[in-house]
Amino acid sequence: MEENKSTKKSEEEFMENYQKFAMKVPERKPEFKTESGIPIKPLYTAKDVTSSSKDIDLGFPGDYPFTRGVYPTMYRGRVWTKRFLIGQQSPEIFNERQKAMLEMGQTGINFIPCCNTAMRGFDSDAIPKETIGRCGSTIDSLLDAEIAFEGIPIDKVSTAFNDGNPCICAALYFALAKKQGIPLHKITGTSNQADSLSHWMSLHQLILFPLEAHIRCLVDHMKFCTEHVPKYHPLSIVGQHMAEQGATPIQEIAFTISNGIYYVKTFIESGLDVDDFAPRLSFFFSVHNDFFESIAKFRAARRIWARIMRERFGAQKPASWQLKSHCQTTGVALTRQQPLNNIARTAFHSLAAVLGGTQSLHTDSFDEPLWTPTPEAQRIAININNIIAEETGVANVTDPLGGSYYVESLTNEIEDRVLEIISKIDHMGGMLEAVNKGFPQDEILRSAVEHQREVDSGEKIVVGLNRYTISDDDDQEPPKTEINEELIDRQIERTRKLKRDRDKKKAERSLEDLRKAAETGKGNIFELLIEGALTYLTRGEMVGTLRDVYGFGQPLSL
């Protein structure tokens, strides 16, 4: 009581002093706010945390509701997985780059397939050659997976696939494991972009079929992995691309968690027990520019999800309550102008992710706004992680910012605002209804337009872009990623040859099984994709067959 009174009195005195000082040295802006629009006061004190009407029990790292981290030891036990996206041109390049990055400290694989072929369900011989492999690695068949993972011990390393559902990359990988005689229960990793609802409403790159078909494939994938690949995460619930589309940190969390609620309901309705699958759900977030808001965002997200899982869905296992996340530092905040500045930016973003308690991290390379990264640019990016881990000391204590007046106040404020949006979506009938009405899409676009206006007007400063600029002539382009056209040619020929040389009967039979399962709704699509992969069916053939049955997905657009 006494303590509170004296804090209140001191704060008033401080503000008087503050106003006096501000007469001589005015504030830099008419208002200060976070990226989500939360007003920022000059000062935060214990009052801001304890005066909240919520019963805030920060708890401990590893304890429900995990505000301070999902594990008791956090990075003192094991630092976050350094999981860098690798993939460009062809599987040979992936193999080469991946091995080099494993030497530089990469601890989890993060395979990105070609945006224009694989992500769109096509083989390399199906689209104009000049657009292949510039943005992700080609990977048409098991043959390509064999090349990609040659010499990499897939029973010992965790592999995430930046591949949408029906999770062809995962099917190829599990087929590869089978071929190598590795039991599937040893395989770890994540289907990092299997979250089709988020793609339906945001980044459409990975939408192949109507949404219901994607969800069916996802349920099959979840069921298969629950039974046969228990260490694998079949679903990462993704906020990252919403953030890149313009969502503020608050919107990113609110919409991602709402999607999570939809998925948990869907899997339960499919017959799975919540405690059977929830521990293997993972989340995938962006890290925004606003340093402290990004940190607070993770803490709020963990607390909100834990409560939802325990209270709303009645999950019993602590592992079901844990929000484990992979993060990718923001790309849209990087500039093409003076690109070396991006090294500083990505360092701050990475630090925020670490202080926020992420389990896994990809740091963008500085040349990301220009092209798929060079090996040197990627090396710098992973060394940012190595420097944070080994040199800054931040990983030597659990939740170093716990108790910070500002961070705790922000965490509370974000939680309140996120819960408001989730409640709004609940009242709309859930996330699927909200998406069909265009609600989150409109909100995200509004934020994106507002951001653009603020940058155009100079209200928001982007260093090198609208302030501290240099001329184009002085702005040297960094070394460019060179595409080896021969490898692309080789890939195209490899796929063509595969289609000629494989056992045609077996391939046709497995394709027919897949088609039947899609048509009748019986059988497990994902299991049949693995079988198909083993007969050297290609992605284009498998996705093409599913598309024949399900149709082409056309999400709501502007």
Next chain:
Amino acid sequence: MKKHTRVLMTKIGQDGHDRGIKVVTTMLRDAGLEVIYTGPWQTPESITQVAIEEDVDIIGVSSLSYDHPLIFKLLDLLKENDVNIPVILGGIIPRSDAEELKKAGVKEVFHPGSTIESILECIEKVTA
């Protein structure tokens, strides 16, 4: 700017990254232009067809994952069909590729960081 300049905004090839095109479309509409957005996954053929059908004054193409080489084909098709609609481009385009595209007939290439004002000025100039 002539009243109600008609703009066709489109994404060519397989690229689905559409933040930029949606923001630009919204801001052009706020500035009073009539904008038709085709959605992603258009081909040079489909873009040519829509441009003719909609009788637009300018075509704005967006490319974020290296689909811009397809624009050469688009320019050829427009020429073959005697369609005199200027094309501008926005997205992630290496400088050297941007130069090649401009030589081939693209009126302007907008890199990340371009302001909406610069785009409006360009549309006004090019459709005058």
